[in-house]
Amino acid sequence: MSDLKRALGEAVEAAFAAVGAPPELGRVTPSDRPDLADFQSNGALAAAKRLGKNPREIAAAVVEALAGDPRLSAVEIAGPGFINLKVADATLASRADEVADDPRAGAETVAQPRRVIVDYGGPNVAKPMHVGHLRASIIGESVKRIYRFRGDTVAGDAHFGDWGYQMGLLIGAVMDEDAEIAAEVEALNAAGGVDDPIPAAFAKVTLADLDRLYPLAAAKGKEDPAYRDRARKLTADLQGHRAGCYILWRQFRAVTQVALERDFHALGVDFDWWKGESDVDQLIEPMVAELDAKGLLVDDQGARIIRVAREGDKRELPPLLVVSSEGSAMYGTTDLATILDRKQVFDPDLVIYCVDQRQADHFEIVFRAAYLAGYAHEGQLEHIGFGTMNGTDGKPFKTREGGVLKLNDLIEMARAKARERLHEAGLGEDLPEAEFEDIAGKVAVAALKFADLSNFRGTSYVFDLDRFTSFEGRTGPYLLYQAVRVKSLLRRAEGEGATAGPVIVAESAERDLVLTLDAFDAALTEAYDKKAPNALAEHAYRLSQAFSKFYAACPILQAEPAIRASRLTLAGATLRQLELALDLLGISVPERM
């Protein structure tokens, strides 16, 4: 089963080959001129250039070869040599039946499934997630779902930031604030085991405490060398598994994870792995020894580095700092160890890092080091960067007070706005409280996610909650509305005993809807190849719009039985594909609105 674009492409490519032109030039694309055709091929122009012939002559020969194809109702040459293809209504109808019968709504799977890790989210222990984590989570989740849906074996890893200097800072800060905890840490350091239960004194530490203490401790560490040195020592104690520090750290990790899970859950984001920096701690020492044995480490300014600059680089890329002048591992060291760990436990064909674009150089350096070390081969590691989320002033998003907005607060703001919009529209008032809340939550998440995913990830975008939560135009709520409208229609049809049947394509709105349904696989493939969910977001919007036009132009339940059956099939296929596309974006649809 193949979409029309591909099926026709094969026919046109064969026709190109028959006239002695390179077949790949016969590529077919949706028409730029829907008034003239459904699909087009521009290959005759390029072929003419290569063969030194007249493009219209080549086009004419191709058209001749395609003339008998029963799937086409018209094949014409236009302009300088465009080949315009119009698909026969019967062909569209059978393609629509095919999509309607397909649980995957017309989407293919990859020919050769791969093992893929998607590294995204990037939450840190002790630091609540803020708006900066929103894009990583939303985009990474969607990429993960898209890869999995296409047939790859995929693991999503939160890659917890749980093992660095900030942990030492916090351990010190918490001990300073609470003498009981300090005493307990000392006692456990002296005579405890890392797997001992968390003592009551530690259990009172909350995320709010950590959140309050961290910025203070970080600032103090910057200006006070003694404070910093102690934090570093505590970091070393933690990394050396001294029981008091380690158990206190377990408490930090536990309270953080509860909050993170709440935030992620509210966003419809879930991970297969909650691996963190601490998980590769044991690997670092042997890894450094191995890198040294391979002759990759160079002593430089008291640190140990790997030079990754290459011939032909446009500028000198800094080296990977493996061991600092103070003997500690840097974040690049951890990242390298993580690559090694993943190779050992999962052996991925591809690792996708969904992290802020600003980290591009860092990943380039780490990847090159990994290639040098033989932990991965060229192209196996890929950083997909994304732009920042800006305020309406065009600058990175801040709260009115100028601070960083917490992700949980952002989600709550979106929920509040969604409730307000629902009330404005007089919707859901007769629904039970719980269902109304569920709908408001789904509307809020759809608004946030669709706004984000409808932009290409590489560019920054302006966060404007009023615009995102609007129910008009190109928004998440609009898409939910369309899907819910189809659900309502299908419920009504069922109640009336109306059943679906073979598709008949007659009206132009029906043609357009079928052509849009057919384009799902192309959108999915593009999203997959480019790691760009916006291609899928675009498709979901187009499908909604095509359905809405169809809905307005073509009565369904009142139509005569054969037409009604056909239109119900189209509605059912639309719903399935739309829900599928939205699910791949991480957006779920309520039953009613």
Added chain:
RNA sequence: GCGCCCGUAGCUCAACCGGAUAGAGCAUCCGCCUUCUAAGCGGACGGUUGCAGGUUCGAGUCCUGCCGGGCGCGCCA
């Protein structure tokens, strides 16, 4: 200073290895609810694709320079 990304309608964004008349949404204006959810549909208005060159039959797309903006550039992550 060096490097990367970006500059498209008043605003927010698209544009499929270079192709026909650069498309959507918002905003503004005009129509359409005794018919399946009008949170919808139809229509109008709106462009020297930052500027200047170049390659090409053909450039928003490729190359060069300039202007404007964002980001990054070893011991934080």
